[in-house]
Amino acid sequence: EKIVPQLDAVTAKLSVANEELKKIDPNDYPEQIKGKEVRARILQAESLVSDATLALTDAKPIIEVLPELLGYPNFKQYLVIFQNDGEQRPTGGFMSAFAVLKADKGKITAEKSGDIYSLDDKFGRNVAAPEIIQKYLDEKSWHLRNMNLSPDFRVSMTTFKDAYDGLQGETEVSGVIAINTHVLEELIKVIGPVTVEGYGTFTTELDARCNLSQVICELEHMIDKPLATMVSNRKSTVLGPLMQQIMKQAMGGGKEQMASLFTLAMDLVKQKHVLAYFDDEKEQKANEIFNMAGRIKDFDGDYLHINNANFGGAKSNFYITQEVEQEIQIAADGTVTKKLYISYSHNQPMDNCNLEDGDLCLSGIQRNYFRVYVPKGSVLTEGLGSEVEIDTGEDLGKTYFDGFFELRPESKAKVMLVYTLPFKVSNGQAYKMMIQKQAGEKEISYKVNLNGKEENFIVNEDLEKSWQVN
The missing domain is CATH 3.40.630 (Aminopeptidase)
Known part of the structure; x- marks a missing residue:
């Protein structure tokens, strides 16, 4: 009870300091004065104060119940x-x-x-x-x-x-x-x-x-x-x-x-x-x-959550990386059609997975069940890359498409889904998207192409993006 009011005061002071530091252009200062770092120290101070302000703001809800x-x-x-x-x-x-x-x-x-x-x-x-x-x-x-x-x-x-x-x-x-x-x-x-x-x-x-x-x-x-x-x-x-x-x-x-x-x-x-x-x-x-609960969130706009489950594929995910590409086309009437490509690379040689030999089996044949969560009401028009028929279902307020494939060590796999969104986007509107990262997943390289305009970014946490539709 004593900490929270002090926390508010500290956060307020940090916010003021953060705003003041934003007014300073590090490029106005030399890199060094008499052999001592100057510009780097300013950049470090700006980063530390900014990070501290965000951290205390984000942490406040959990700090309030911390005694209990x-x-x-x-x-x-x-x-x-x-x-x-x-x-x-x-x-x-x-x-x-x-x-x-x-x-x-x-x-x-x-x-x-x-x-x-x-x-x-x-x-x-x-x-x-x-x-x-x-x-x-x-x-x-x-x-x-x-x-x-x-x-x-x-x-x-x-x-x-x-x-x-x-x-x-x-x-x-x-x-x-x-x-x-x-x-x-x-x-x-x-x-x-x-x-x-x-x-x-x-x-x-x-x-x-x-x-x-x-x-x-x-x-x-x-x-x-x-x-x-x-x-x-x-x-x-x-x-x-x-x-x-x-x-x-x-x-x-x-x-x-x-x-x-x-x-x-x-x-x-x-x-x-x-x-x-x-x-x-x-x-x-x-x-x-505090966003530590691992919830699937509601969002007003486009939404994507790719969820993988390793069912009997040893500990292969230590060695598997993913890349995601989204091609988004908005028609003249506002209809949104998406092509989603999910690429998987298994980058490790095969271990000896014969249990009778008693060796450690980490890198094996990945048996991957995937679910792709998208806005509720989205309609799948084409799906490739699954060894079983790709089905459509509803869960957690979303529509999902699911399938399954096996991925051998030192090989690649790709899933492609084509689907239309349940809403239209008009010219001049903001195209909003939430990407929710799967818990425990490594960072993933994303590429989004919206009506021919491309952006590349890394996803290692939940992320909201927005683009202007022209």
Whole structure:
């Protein structure tokens, strides 16, 4: 309660400073005076103040409920789920491991951890799997590990937590927080190598065994590679101790490290590498305003969300990149026709995925189920690149087109969709578009061609664009 008014005052002062700094042209100053940087310092100051102003403004909703979230006056416990983005799923990755964090008056401790299969072993309900799971994973029952099927994190976690809450002997939690491999990598880049007793040291150096950072490669060896010499519960207990050590090193750093961690945290949220769902409606509302809730949003205009799910394709997404191209034609009567091209490149040689050989299988044949969410009422006129017929459906207030294909290592695939939008755009109007990035996805190169005018940009967070129609 004491922090928020002070936060408003600080934000107001930063806004004033930001406006004043905007009046300064760095090019009016020399690069150096007596060997000391001048122009670079001005640019740095402008960037820092601008970033700080945006960060505090964006963070205010969650800061207002921070005391409750941190366990004041009553402690709270949260389920932290590790979504492995190497095996992409609708909310960011395969839910492979979990830990329980306890927040008690600001002190955070890891209470327990395990793998998702230990939860599935306790799930006694015989729930029929959705058609997608039955078709592409060949599983008749719906397991907890596959319950993040909706691209909307709240929808998925409502389903998942309802199942989790019914498990006997598991900790009662007030919410679910999801992180992925990118979070671990970026944290270790800031705080330095992390040593966890009994598990070894984790770094971000390139590991030739996997062509990934050492921390990810080592965790994959612990989780996925069958080793006779490894204790049976090692994979199911690593997440808790690792998180505890990361928190210890994060809190033990100086002011400069804390500032870097704050900026990193904001970036990880914006880029959807950290998601959260809370039972408490006030906390969830703040979470959604803060844009950490992973919601599929309403938008008045054109809309695009490309959602991929890896169903049985190993951890191939570590090595797959995407490019997206949109060709938009507006006819004289205002009818909007779009051609959407989604290109996939699998950039790694095939691993030995014969389970009997006991090798680590990360790069395999990608089995990709895709859904492309567009404005409700859009009509598909042509679709190519799917090995099954591309269907049309409605979900989350949108129309979607879905299909499936396999992508072998060191090869490419392309999906093309042609569709008309449910509204018209007149000459002189602004053509507005929202692009929502899939949680856990790497940055994607986009190209938009609107009536012959082309723009290229990178999408690594939700983005709104606008073009004038001439």
